[in-house]
Amino acid sequence: MRSTFFYLFFLLIASSCGSSRSLVYFKDLEKSPNYTEEVKNKVNPKIQPDDLLSITVSSLNPESNVLFNNGVLQTIGGTSSGVATSRTNEGYLVDKDGGINFPVLGNVKLGGLTKEEATSKMVAEISKSVKNPIVNIKFINFRITVLGEVNRPSTFLVPSERVNLLEAIGLAGDLTAFGKRENVLIIRETNGIRSTSRINLTSKEALNSPSFYLQQNDVVYVEPAKIKSLQSGDSSFYIPLVSLGISVITALIFLTK
Incomplete structure (x- = not known):
């Protein structure tokens, strides 16, 4: 008794x-262990207002390098010294119209372009003054935020400038046992428009979602289960x-x- x-x-x-509750990601892959599929949803991030860009210029002309990278040359005795005046190293802030204020060129509109497209445009503009310039552009403030039922909610800087949803969740220490894997919310702002989408991480179809590859400033929110x-x-x-x-x-x- x-x-x-x-x-x-x-x-x-x-x-x-x-x-x-099932805590397994992509549980429908259990029936297809050799699953392969062409990646079609990967997109390159586009430059948006409030992005911070690092832009460096290299050429065979040392004076032009200093001028384009620092803005102004100091002169001593009527000759260029090759030393630039101080300039903030915070990068170039993209304004609300998508433009940056670049030395010599003035306002250059880069908003809406990918990094590769912006590089090509800068090369074309600088080539009017310097022969065969090399331009490198990087996002300084490419960040994503992960909130809700994760072990380490936070905002993360992504130096590689490319991150998918699984990598973002990994940065946040994975979902807790109370996190709803079947209804993860993605909040995104593009060209002044805020949009939301939801991804079911228990299905392999999540891998093909247009929101699976995150963009700068995306917010990932993991809802708690009802028991929580x-x-x-x-x-x-x-x-x-x-x-x-x-x-x-x-x-x-x-x-x-």
Whole structure:
């Protein structure tokens, strides 16, 4: 009788934890271990307002290099010294119209272009003054934010300028057991328009989602499961009391037999 009581008590505790949930990513891949598919949803990030760009120029002319990279040359005795005046090293901030203020060239519109397209445009503009320039452009503030049911929610700088949803979740220490893998929210702002999309990480179709590859300033939000909401709500105070009451009643029934 006592063993039966403990068995029922264990079932009671287990049932109070809520229905079971799958914590497996891409569980529909279990039937196809050799799954292969062409990647068609990878996109290059486009330059947007408030992006911070690092732009360096190299050429065979040392004076032009200093001029384009620093803005102004100091002169001593009527000759260029090759030393630039101080300039902030924070990069070039893209304004609301997509333009940057670049030495010699003035305002250059790069908004809406990929990094490769912007590099080609800068090379074409600088080539009017310097022969065969080499231009390198990098995003300084390429960042993504991961919030919700993850182990380390935070904003992360991405030096590689390319990150997918799984990598972002990895940076945040993976989802907790309460994270809803089937309904991950992506918040994105492009050209002044905010959009949202949802991805089901329990299905392999997530790999083909247009939002699987993140863009700069994307926000990833992982919703909590219902059981977490119950635990954190006002009703959670009564759940242990109800369970305790049921346990006591069950024990009394068995002991009186």
